[in-house]
Each structure stands twice: as structure tokens, then as C-alpha cells.
Amino acid sequence: MPSITLRRATADDARRLTQLVRRSGAYRGDYAAMVDGYVVGGTYIETHAVHVAADESGRVLGFYALLVDEAELDLAFVADEAQGRGIGRRLMDHMREQARAAGLSSVRVVAHPPAEDFYLRTGARRTGTLEPAGHVHWARPELRYDLA
Secondary structure, eight states, X not given: OOOEEEEEOOGGGHHHHHHXXXXXXXXXXXXXXXXXXXXXXHHHHHHTEEEEEEETTOOEEEEEEEEGGGTEEXXXXXXXXXXXXXXXXXXXXXHHHHHHHTTOSEEEEEOOGGGHHHHHHTTOEEEEEEOOBTTBOSOEEEEEEEOO
């Protein structure tokens, strides 16, 4: 398995992160509208704790965005072809380390329904369900990573 490095994202990563989101197999079919036209912008990356997992050639295989002020995981994606290699678990471990370092005691996750099992396997616990609202036409699991 190639070496994977976790690093802070920069505005230069915006195009790659946007492509990763838009190409996600988890957002096909009924969920496609959620990522159609979605952009992970440079300002967003510079404003929030966004970290990427990259291989030795620099190819971005996954990323997460932690909103420290809200104590919430806003985005988490692993490229379809890189799933099942432990990258998502490494990203969530890193996210929890960053959250602890920021003084957070827990991190909220409003999950994409197909991703719920992943979050549970990586240590989150289910805390509820958000009912459909606005442009989201399906219920979403609400979870929390406890950091104590």
C-alpha cells in the first residue's frame, strides 16, 4: 500500500476537493442534486480546518473539514477508488486529534445516510435524526464523536 500523508489543505487544493465531492459514488441517483454544482472554495479551505490525505505523488485521496466554532464535521470524503484502505479511518482519527487540540469535547456529524455505518465504525454514536428540510428531501442521521 502506498504511503499516505495527512496535511492541511490550501486554497490550491480547491479544484481537487471539489472534483472529489462531485465524483463521489455516494451521491448518485436520488442524492446527485446535493453535489451538482457544489464547490469547495479556497476561502472555505483557508477559513476552516480542512485536511487532506494524499499519496506520495501528491494525489488527494480524501479530506475532511472541521468547523471548530460549531464543533461540527462539515465534510468528509474519500475517493471511490481509495475506499476500503483505511484512509477514512485515518482522517477521522486525525479530525478527533485536531478537535481535541482545539479544546472541543465532542464533534457533531449530520451524516449522508449511506455514510452512517462508516461513522459508527469509526467511533461516533447516533444521537438522533434530522428530518427532511429545504433542498434535502430525506432524513439524515445525527451522530457525535465524544472526545473525552
